[in-house]
Amino acid sequence: MDFAGISLYCQIILRHFQAVPKLNSSSPKAGPKPDAAPYRLDDQVGHLLRRATQRHLSIYGQAIGALTPMQFATLAKLTEAGALSQNALGRLTAMDGATIKGVVDRLKKHELVQTENDKTDRRRTIVSLTPQGRNLLDELTSTARQVTDETLKPLTDSEQAILLHLLRKLT
Amino acid sequence: MDFAGISLYCQIILRHFQAVPKLNSSSPKAGPKPDAAPYRLDDQVGHLLRRATQRHLSIYGQAIGALTPMQFATLAKLTEAGALSQNALGRLTAMDGATIKGVVDRLKKHELVQTENDKTDRRRTIVSLTPQGRNLLDELTSTARQVTDETLKPLTDSEQAILLHLLRKLT
DNA sequence: CAAAATCCATTTGTATACGAATGAATTTCA
DNA sequence: TGAAATTCATTCGTATACAAATGGATTTTG
Numbered sequence: 001m002d003f004a005g006i007s008l009y010c011q012i013i014l015r016h017f018q019a020v021p022k023l024n025s026s027s028p029k030a031g032p033k034p035d036a037a038p039y040r041l042d043d044q045v046g047h048l049l050r051r052a053t054q055r056h057l058s059i060y061g062q063a064i065g066a067l068t069p070m071q072f073a074t075l076a077k078l079t080e081a082g083a084l085s086q087n088a089l090g091r092l093t094a095m096d097g098a099t100i101k102g103v104v105d106r107l108k109k110h111e112l113v114q115t116e117n118d119k120t121d122r123r124r125t126i127v128s129l130t131p132q133g134r135n136l137l138d139e140l141t142s143t144a145r146q147v148t149d150e151t152l153k154p155l156t157d158s159e160q161a162i163l164l165h166l167l168r169k170l171t
Numbered sequence: 172m173d174f175a176g177i178s179l180y181c182q183i184i185l186r187h188f189q190a191v192p193k194l195n196s197s198s199p200k201a202g203p204k205p206d207a208a209p210y211r212l213d214d215q216v217g218h219l220l221r222r223a224t225q226r227h228l229s230i231y232g233q234a235i236g237a238l239t240p241m242q243f244a245t246l247a248k249l250t251e252a253g254a255l256s257q258n259a260l261g262r263l264t265a266m267d268g269a270t271i272k273g274v275v276d277r278l279k280k281h282e283l284v285q286t287e288n289d290k291t292d293r294r295r296t297i298v299s300l301t302p303q304g305r306n307l308l309d310e311l312t313s314t315a316r317q318v319t320d321e322t323l324k325p326l327t328d329s330e331q332a333i334l335l336h337l338l339r340k341l342t
Numbered sequence: 343c344a345a346a347a348t349c350c351a352t353t354t355g356t357a358t359a360c361g362a363a364t365g366a367a368t369t370t371c372a
Numbered sequence: 373t374g375a376a377a378t379t380c381a382t383t384c385g386t387a388t389a390c391a392a393a394t395g396g397a398t399t400t401t402g
Binding site (some may be wrong): 038039040041043044045046047048050051052053054055056057060069073076077078079080092093094104141144145147148151152155159162163164166167168169170171 | 180209210211212214215216217218219220221222223224226227228231240244247248250251263264265312313316318319322323325326330333334335337338339340341342
């Protein structure tokens with residue numbers, strides 16, 4: 001095992017040490033206000049996730065106008081995994097059945113994907129990329145990488161890695 | 172300055188050291204595949220933010236059925252900041268004008284908020300909590316804290332603090 | 343095997359989201 | 373001051389989201 005990364009991580013640790021509010025800073029013995037902590041919206045994970053997502057989607061929107069974020073995700077997943085049943089595609093892009101249907105319908109209207117019946121399982125609809133869909137995704141992928149980079153720009157490289165790691169644990 | 176927190180942070184650093192993919196692990200000299208990194212949806216911040224948000228909203232939904240997340244956020248912000256113009260309320264809850272209008276309309280229908288004209292600025296509509304709205308929020312706040320706790324449960328205390336810190340930087 | 347449980351795609355209904363346009367009111371600034 | 377810029381609330385249109393219900397197909401199991 002190679003320890004070349006340690007100093008980088010120490011850097012961020014030290015930075016965080018000053019920035020992060022101290023855990024248990026209120027002493028364990030009950031003060032005059034046991035319920036002193038107000039409920040502040042700006043401190044809630046949900047709100048912070050929401051705001052971070054909004055900023056990301058705004059960056060995406062300025063960079064990519066041809067496809068909505070979920071349409072892009074759908075084409076990206078099809079590129080990655082090949083043809084998939086509509087429901088499987090929804091699972092892999094984290095959309096429920098009702099939602100992925102609308103996205104696929106709109107992509108079909110633009111002739112970026114096509115559907116066919118599954119021979120083996122007559123419940124399934126197989127969704128696949130059209131040549132146009134493949135081409136469009138090829139053109140947009142490098143821009144999409146820039147969108148990710150721009151989204152993470154406020155963080156150092158190690159902070160970025162840690163954020164992704166922590167978000168993954170929240171899945 | 173007190174350094175009592177350092178060992179905690181070192182713990183997570185060491186854990187991350189093994190879990191986080193190495194930065195620049197591909198050598199700087201061009202290999203046979205300069206574009207070797209595939210675009211994997213599951214590695215994109217946007218997708219991870221989305222999944223973390225989905226899990227959070229699912230936890231919220233199981234815990235709180237009386238109000239949607241945005242309705243709760245709206246009441247919480249009104250409790251925190253007092254009566255606000257509709258647009259100001261939208262800004263503080265991170266909803267645009269069109270969105271906050273729908274939320275306020277639905278809260279009004281349930282008589283949890285009320286609106287009045289601003290005497291000073293005739294463009295503005297002032298939104299305030301009704302007694303029922305205040306009561307309902309009082310009842311739900313401790314559950315909302317549990318929702319936040321449950322959302323962050325997969326992380327240690329220091330990881331939680333770091334995540335919130337990093338998300339704040341992405342705003 | 344056949345009933346029960348699942349899975350698949352679809353539809354319906356409600357609730358965000360947000361760009362863009364609009365008209366009224368207020369503020370800015372030349 | 374008065375025109376230009378901004379702000380506010382509203383509306384319209386499109387695109388997610390997701391719970392719940394439905395009907396058809398497949399899998400699981402007793």
